Amino acid sequence: MNNTNKNVLKIDNLSICFDINGKKCHAIRDLNLTVNAGELVALVGESGCGKSTFGQMLVNLLEPTKGEILFEGEDIFKSRRARKEIPQKIQMIFQDPYSSLNPKRKIGWLLEESLDIHRKNLSKEQRIKIVDEMLELVGLDESYKDRYPSQLSGGQRQRVSIAIALILNPKFVVCDEAVSALDVSVQAQILNLLHDLQEKFNLTYLFISHNLNVVSYMSDRIGVMYLGSIVELGDAVTLSKNPIHPYTKMLFSSSMNVGEADSGKVQITGELPSPSNPPSGCTFHTRCAYCTELCSSARPELQELPDGRQIACHYAQKFYQESMEKKQ
Incomplete structure (x- = not known):
């Protein structure tokens, strides 16, 4: 993928706190991230970790x-x-193409609406031409302009959602579980379409997903989120093949296919704590098999390892060294 190494997005100590029934709920907590132009960065983690909240802030x-x-x-x-x-x-691009499209409007109107609002200098004929071109780019013909969302399949609706997202020629696209509501056979088609469009328009993607197989295939880098913070961030291939943080290991172990080698497999234990009552110190320490007194009392900061990845763990260097020794 095209990567110019120019930061297009920089997140600095980002936090968001909601007041829920009188309790403070920290959905995102001191999050730091940079994304380069032309890059695809994926965020993964369990439901409730803050991925979609972060996307909505963007x-x-x-x-x-x-x-x-x-x-x-x-x-x-x-x-x-x-x-x-x-x-x-x-x-x-939202998760559910069934609810993200206005069922009372035809596809042509849905696509043209953004142009009507943000491209007031365009004539009606110019807007229609752009709509036709956008439909063709996502694999649909101009006849779809006269159809309602209910007349389309799930894959076709998501193609329309992609067209709506791209019709203003944005530079950055947030894909929030963009294929999770689709059949597996359709998922591959949409993923390939997203990849082709990224190459064609030099788009930068933030890909929010819980499907580790998808993000390992699609991404340049993967960020692993836990309770509103990034606990591991690194090159997609490196992180997928050799996760270091205990939580990342747990996630990738759980995604192993049946029959896959389970050497070093880490079982998922416990439940995600409530953001309104997060554990002290390292927020993962209540589920971590390697927890020490330090983990429960002091919060670890992201630190960079020799291979370039960043990990928020007091024992990151130790775990990294052990993983390197196993490779020898």
Whole structure:
């Protein structure tokens, strides 16, 4: 994938806290991340870890409690111009193509609406031409303009959702579980389409998913989230083949196919703690087989390992060294 090594997105100590029945719920906590132009970065983790909340902040649906989201160097919440331009620069493809499309509107109207709002200089004929071209790009012909979402299959609806997301020619696309609601056979088609469109338009993707097989195939880098924070971030191939953080090991072990070698397999134990009452110290320590007194009392910061990955674990260097020795 095309990677210019230019930061298009920089997240600095991002947090968001909700008040739920009088209790503070930290959905995202001091999250740091950079994404390069043309890159596909995936975020994985259990339901409730904050992946989708983070994605919604990127498209201005939620405002952070603290921290910064810098897109092309501008804070999207402090710069009025940046905030106004976000719909044209950052778009989201939602999980469920059944509920994300207005069932009372035809496909042509749904596609043209964004152009009507954000491209007022275009004539009706120009907008129709762009709609036709966009449908062709996602594998549909112009006859779909006169159909309603209920007349389309799940895969066709998601193709329309992709067309809607790309019709304003954004630079950055958030894919929030974009294939999880589709049949397995259709998932591969949509993933290939997303990959082809990324190459064609030099798009930058944030791919939110719980499917580790999908993100290992699609991604340049993978970030593993736990209770609102990133606990491991690194090259997709390296991280998939040799996870270091105990939670990452647990996730990838659970995704092993039947019959796959289970050497070093780590069983999933316990449940995800509530964000309104997170554990002290390392938030994963209540489920970690390697927990020590240090883990329960002090919160680990992300540290970089020799292979370039970042891990939030007090014993990251030790676990990394052990993994290298096993390879020898």
